[in-house]
Amino acid sequence: MAHIPINHPLRPLYRTLSGLIGLYILVFGIIGVIQTAGDPLFDRGDVWVLGLRTNLAFAILSVIYGAVLLAAAVIGGNVEHMVNLGAGLVFIAVGLVMMTLMQTDANILNFSMVNSIVSFIFGLLVLTAGLYDKVGSADDVEAEERYRHATKPTPAAATSRGE
Template sequence: MAHIPVNHPARTLYRIFAGLVGAYILLFGVVGIVVTWGEPLFARNSTWVLGLRTNLAFALVSVIFGIVLIIGASRRGNLGHYMNLTAGAVFMVTGLAMMSVLQTSANFLNFSMSTVVVSLLFGLLLLATGLYDKIGTPEHAEEQRQRRNHPVAEGH
């Protein structure tokens, strides 16, 4: 079984990264809605916002995901941990799925290759954030601190 660090000293930094990703996605979504308002929901034109191609549907989904990521980054408990793991997996799967349909009519979110790359990078960052921001009990925190400071047990 894999070991997920608990009470990692850099978890605040990782949550800040997740919050920044959420803020970018929210900003992208809001600007995307303003730019694509009045177009069909699943338009396949060349509308670019903040370096990524979009349509109204993708912009609306981005607003929702941005809000969810900001909420997850602002929570002190393990809710943010699970939200970031889930969002990271969703971004990875979405990026790969949309890459496989880039040049087809199934590209309903109007992705471009740059959008795929950004989606995969955000997915990796959110997965890393989810792995390192888990919070445990104070006893577990002390045990982790002891293990970090004295990694080799006596007698072994």
């Protein structure tokens, strides 16, 4: 069983962080849609918005993705926890896939190296937020603490006692 802290004291900080990332992505997407309106959906042009290269397809996906992250941050609780875990993994995966496709015709989202780096950073931050923003009852916290502090004798400890 994995250890994911429940009711971590820095939960509000992580919630704010994931909300700000969602807001940035949403604003990026809206400006990107405005800048690329009329362009082909998967255009490989040279449109830059807020430091990232984009096309209409990437801008539309960013609006949706940013809205989901921002909504999860507003809702909070375990909804935010699950969204952040999934979104962090998606950020990292998309950054990696698009980095491998960057110099090919399969670069349908018009990524640059900056986009991949930002995707990795956002992915790590959102994933970290997801690891620390789980909410639970007092009973859940107590059970988690019992699990964390349970000691199991190791083979080295057993041999040092002469067992």
